[in-house]
Amino acid sequence: MGSTCDNIYGTGLTLGLGFSSTANQKSRKQAPAAIRFDLSLSLTSDHQIYDQKTENKVNISSNKDQLSAASSYSNGSVKRERDIGSEVTQVERVISSRVSDELDDNDNDNDGSNARKKLRLTKVQSALLEESFKQQSTLNPKQKQHLARKLNVRPRQVEVWFQNRRARTKLKQTEVDCEFLKKCCETLTDENRKLYKELQELKALKVAQPLYMQLPAATTLTVCPSCERVAGAGQNSSKPHLYGPFTNPSAAC
DNA sequence: AGTATAATCACCATTACGTCA
């Protein structure tokens, strides 16, 4: 066991965690992780994170950028600790997460720059994720862990992939809905145009044949049950049919 | 039992990286 400092802040390293120890309300998700990190982990003099509970040590770089990246990734695994329900302690999870994160950093961080590294999933990984998504679009923590192990990626990456996948699905569905509504709108506009035209024809008919005005009061315009048009006497089939009380509606068409 | 606080999660908007034409 290496000699330990009282806490990580006693090392003199600037961690660059991106938040202060007084929890920022807008990023309260991050603050607790920082507090736990502070309380349960120490930085040994030989640049190792030391967990007093499990007596585990993790080699880390003193490069503040790497520490910062590891912290943000470990944050994801800390917050899921309660739901996983395994016997592994929370700190062990932090440690193991950090180990894998560190490996990831080593894989990706060749130049030691602070640039965001974007991992490209392989076709096999994407296919497996897609397959899982087909079965269910959300994963519980256990499934997430399992899938992450299977794919050899971080659980957070699986989580992110599913989140983005749901967003893509939603976007596609929105496009489909939009297209459908557009068609509905076109149909209704068409229908409206036809009805307006019929109305104009009826108005013209009313002016040309004032006889209708002399019909008994009981006379009403009726919709022809066959063609669902307003029926009119003496019209051809393409025009509205108007029939009176003594006209056989079925004969109108 | 009611309340305040913290933790977790899904969702969303946005950013930034990798690829391709």
Place this chain on the structure above:
DNA sequence: GGTGACGTAATGGTGATTATA
């Protein structure tokens, strides 16, 4: 080789819900 468009991995913020003190 430079560049813009595009797909998508990753990030940060927010509201809702749940657990805990």
